[in-house]
Amino acid sequence: MKKAKLRADMLNALANHEQDWDIVIIGGGITGAGILLEAARRGLRVLLLEQKDFAWGTSSRSSKLVHGGLRYIKEGKISLTRDSVRERQQLMQAAAGLVEPQSFAFADYQGRKPGRWMFALGLMIYDFLAGLRGKHYFSAQDFQMLAPHIPAADLKGGSCYMDAKTDDARLVLRVLQEARAAGAIAMNYLAVKNVVYVDGQASGVVLQDALSKQEYQVKAKVIINATGAWADGLRQQQGHSARLRPLRGSHLLLPAWRLPVAQAVSLMHPRDGRPVFVYPWEGVSLVGTTDVDHSPDMEQETAITADEVAYLMEAMDFQFPQLQLKLDDIIATYAGIRPVIDTGKADPSKEGRDHAIWLEKGLLTVTGGKLTTFRLIAQDALKHINHLFHDHQADQEAESLFTRPSDLVNAKQLSHTQKSRLQGHYGESAAEIVQIAQDGELDYIPGTLTMWVELRWAARFEEVVHLEDLLLRRTRLGLLLRLGGLALLPRIRAICQPELEWDDEQWEDEQTSYLQLWSKYYALPEKGSIPEWRSSQRQPA
Helix, strand or coil, X not given: CHHHHHHHXXXXXXXXXXXXXXXXXXXXXXXXXXXXXXXXXXXXCEEEECCCCCCCCHHHCXXXXXXXXXXXXXXXXXXXXXXXXXXXXXXXXXXXXXXXXXXXXXXXXXXXXXXXHHHHHHHHHHHHHHCCCCCCEEEHHHHHHHCCCCCCCCEEXXXXXXXXXXXXXXXXXXXXXXXXXXXXXXXXXXXXXXXXXXXXXXXXXXXXXXXXXXXXXXXXXXXXXXXXXXXXXXXXXXXXXXXXXXXXXXXXXXXCCCCCCCCEEEEECCCCCCEEEEEEECCEEEEECCCEECCCCCCCCCCCCHHHHHHHHHHHHHHCHHHCCCHHHCCEXXXXXXXXXXXXXXXXXXXXXXXXXXXXXXXXXXXXXXXXXXXHHHHHHHHCCHXXXXXXXXXXXXXXXXXXXXXXXXXXXXXXXXHHHHHHHHHHHXXXXXXXXXXXXXXXXXXXXXXXXXXXXXXXXXXXXXXXXXXXXXXXXXXXXXXXXXXXHHHHHHHHHHHXXXXXXXXXXXXXXXXXXXXXXXXXXXXXXXXXXXXXXXXXX
């Protein structure tokens, strides 16, 4: 029981106070992971704790775009856009194969907003901030080559611009990998029950192991609350008022052959003028996103609503009427909760996406912000506590965000795309993954860009506690395959059960729990509850 022993050893070390911590970070999403990495590279003794699984919350349920936020230019947030596009460029360079360029196409129709010249001005600023130049506008004929299946009537032309995309959960795991290489510790399924205050200042946390229910207590000079949309929970334990407005963003995934897009296609929704997009991701087409207030229990999984399904399908029918998309075409859905600072705006989409940092009685809360700027958010958080660590290199910045991945030049059985994927997703471990592959495991899993060996690697080395960890976050098969990958579970079991060291009873229990979870939160709502969404009679906003 190697994995169980390793976890037990780490818990024993916590119980025996074998390490004095400089920083304890609560939250295993991209914000917490980014702070962990930046702190570890400064030589600080840092521990990250996640009550569920790494990237369980928003960081595995985002729109998966690493983008500058073109719409923020319209809102006058030039500095946020500048920081975002520069971080985007660095991520594409440092994590090629994980953060990849994605071109966006935006059709220009007679009478539709925002119009060619207004959009061109925004794109010119966008490129200038990133240090880029390029052609943006195409004639109607050329644009239809870039974005087939869109209506030709009243099409004047269209604009294209470049952003980037990623697998958000794998990005978190890659950052954690780098942090651990720098000496940090990160543990999943270890919940913080409460923050311990001494003389009115946060000085430690009480933990509970989700598996054994045993409790532990650890001390640290600084406690950082990086729980994202859940950050108010810890703050309110000390009587602080809520400052967040949880907003839900929901998405659909459809087969690439039913919704074929080589470029990402962006449009303004015909109902309310909000931006909606569809783009190719991991072998399928991803449609997003909504932006609505989220009121259900924050401790439960979140799911798309019937109204949100209709909203997104209406947008696709408006943009691709000849495809005649149907509800049965949808492979899976997912929804995430955005940690947005509440400023009281009536329209949720008008709320800002800047991050916020509050130091309250020694508890440093870091929340809000964008996936793209996680490194800048981490650096900003550490600036707030630099004065506590005079002996460390407080302003140290790594030359590269990630270390150089292992060389796969001799892996002749792999295509260039496969090599890039392994290096981007797994960094220094890429060569080891090739070495452990058994016959046929370097092949793609049908309908996806995932290789079978990635399942073996995750099960053996990536702290999988439940089957949902493996299929929804270590890999994304639960989003990419119908019924959560039900048809492939026998082969997945053959590969992963020995690696996970589960007996037959445990596997069966985990499989049952996973399929129930998928049906409740990742499948469509009851079809009869979904409003009519055909947009043929609607007028554009």
